[in-house]
Amino acid sequence: MSNQSSLSIWCKDFAEEEKMLERFEALLTTVPFSASKPGFSYLVVRAVDSAETPIAEFDLRAVPHDAKGIIELTRDHVNRDSAFEVRAEWDLWTSDATGGGWKNEPQPLEIVCHGPDYDNQFWRESGHFMVNFGFEHVFTGHAGLLGIRQKERGPAQSAEEARFLETMAWPENLRKYQEKTQENIRQLFDWVRRIEKAVPVEHLRLWSEGEENFEARLEEILAAR
Secondary structure, rough: OOEEEEEEEEOOOOHHHHHHHHHHHHHHHHOOOOOOOOOEEEEEEEEOOOOOOOOOEEOOOOOOHHHHHHHHHHHOOOOOOOEEEEEEEEEEEEEEOOOOOOEEEEEEEEEEEEEEOOOOOOHHHHHOOEEEEOOOOHOOOOOOOOOOOOOOOOOOOHHHHHHHHHHHHOOHHHHHHHHHHHHHHHHHHHHHHHHHHHOOOOEEEEEOOOOHHHHHHHHHHHHHH
16 A cells, blocks of 8 residues: 655644644634635544444535535534544646656645544644545655656566556656656645744654655755755
8 A cells, every 4th residue: 555644733822622623623614625625524433432333424525515504514523532434536737657647646644633632642643634635655756756856776576667667767757757746746835835924833744654754855856956
């Protein structure tokens, strides 16, 4: 399975239930929805911990909700041990397996809100909010090709990777790959800046499953010319 990329957010003044919803709504208003699929399409309400069956699930695909609509649905379920998961889509540049055929199209994202007492105060490790941006490689590229410092590469691990590296051997293909990936990074950073303005953030951390320092890796790719 491909590595995921995320943002963990710790907020100031989050202990009270009303503050929890207020901060959640402020975060949801920053989401850069897909132009063709605006709105939140799914909401899951949990209580106590992640092992428990959800207490409510809302399939909103027929009538996607905005931030206020999501808050109205969660209001009757908010407790200190509650958690809310919402799903939406945003537009990112993606290519086919060989690194060509570029399209700016909807990609899934997920935002999770952890109540102060949910899952033994899980927020202490993962944040009051956690945003899943989607696949890591949409922002870092494959095979360590992008950035100022080139990573050492061994032989291709599959026929698909071999075709990808063959395509990227052409300078024009690599240039376009870098440009589209940089556009995705700028969009991610723009969203993070909007979050910092909308939400009283105490601390946040950009991270991914495959990079030791995801934020530094993104900055390195952006700095490449």
